[in-house]
Amino acid sequence: MANKSINIGLIQMSSSSVVEDNLKKAEKLIAQSVSDGAEMVVLPETFALMEKYNGQKLDFVEPHLEGPIQSWMQRVAKEYRVALVGGTIAIQSSVADRPFARCYVWDEQGELITYYDKIHMFDVAVKDDEVYSESDNTLAGYQTRSFDYRGIKFGLSVCYDLRFPELYRKYQAESVNVILAPSAFTLKTGEVHWQLLLQARAVENLCFMVAANQTGVHDNKRKTFGHSMFVGPWADVLGALGDEEGYINQTLEIGQIDTIKKRFPVHTHRRL
Template sequence: MTVHRIAAVQMASGAQVAANLQEAQRLIQEAVENGAECVVLPENFAFMGANDHAKLAIQEPFGEGMIQQFLAQTAKQQGIWLIGGTIPLASGDPHRVRAACLAYNPEGICVARYDKIHLFDVDVGSHERYEESQTTDPGQEITVFDTPFGRIGLAICYDLRFPELFRCLLEQGAEIICVPSAFTDITGRAHWELLTRTRAVENLSYLIAADQGGYHVNGRKTYGDSLIVDPWGHVLNRLFQGLGVVTADIDTEHQAQLRQRFPTIHHRKILCQAR
């Protein structure tokens, strides 16, 4: 049996980058003390400002800046793989950033970057509307990379609603899918567990969903319920509310056997033409 421990961090990030990084560091340390080899941070872990435009002021060039330095140093100091939620990186457009998820190896080297493809332009009701595309430039490429405990694919929050993206990750060999998120409370109560478990089952993949959970300075409430799902759709561990860490062991041999015995991912037939 080949078992590795992975952790998802749940936060309620605010508008002070230094304070958010300090809190992230504390929770990463807790995950490491619980035996985690890989830690996944939530979307916007380093900054959730008073409005969407506020993130333009703290954007960083790729490879430079306080937030990226924090991720690199923490991964190296703790000797872990660190999936850095999302941070605002310069896009070349002064009015928009890329919502980038960066992955660091235990040497502190950034080995993968995924820029959020699907942007949250949605009216969720109760006078709550989002237009992420006003301040964020969408990514165009999927990201999958190798680790000692499996091939990891990256997705972010709203991406959960688009199964085609996850199929693309599967086609590139993804065995574990990490989904940093900041799901709204309204949509989280309706669909969060349903979507995370479905994406895991249909791809026979482990899914690690690290979510924001709490109240933020912009008046927004995020759902929380960070969880780790196995390829059969079982929730291995979760944290419904509050700040904290979720850990679970993933068994890559069990996953390989399951994919062999129940080979749904090899039985796909795409018949899109109408008669």
């Protein structure tokens, strides 16, 4: 593991309620990130559609491995020769009006590596006039997903999952090196908890945290925090964006994990 590394690009967007516009914007940023050396690119949660009103996404639900957004992801991965982590899109479940929020991972040939359905639903009141009830029109997943790519082990999570350390502890038990967290973290919660949660999940599991976030004011007037970020296994911030749209690339040196584990073998000291 000592000499393994990978250059990852995070795409930060202010997605609208117009799918075509979002895909064009995403492709432009992916192209820039790849031309800058990215071998894997991570899109934010709900990159293809940020709903203008609750339930708008039901007009864009796709069956598994069918539909225009999935076809777009496959084409982009293949055309730009890059592994693509596709944020989340609405995918048909067994409940008609409650699709999964699914994160697909494609290799550079446009072939499916794996997918993850967001497990934890964002049902909270951020403020009196800012209430979310994701479970009303989204079916929760139930299975964690890890995968190997170029000899590096990755784990998948999405946004609100960051508040549930037991999910990440499962990945730590699987010796996952890098955990991906496409997000649409709100402005208010992001200001206080975004970096804190990413650093906590990284340091407690001795892994890299890689999180692409939505940013800005969306068509539904809700605000997301931005600050897409790479955090190292010692909780060091390796790279971060501000609140602008754009991309940021970072090369992760996976051998850092072994170095830390030898010096500070906290992973062997668990008692509960």
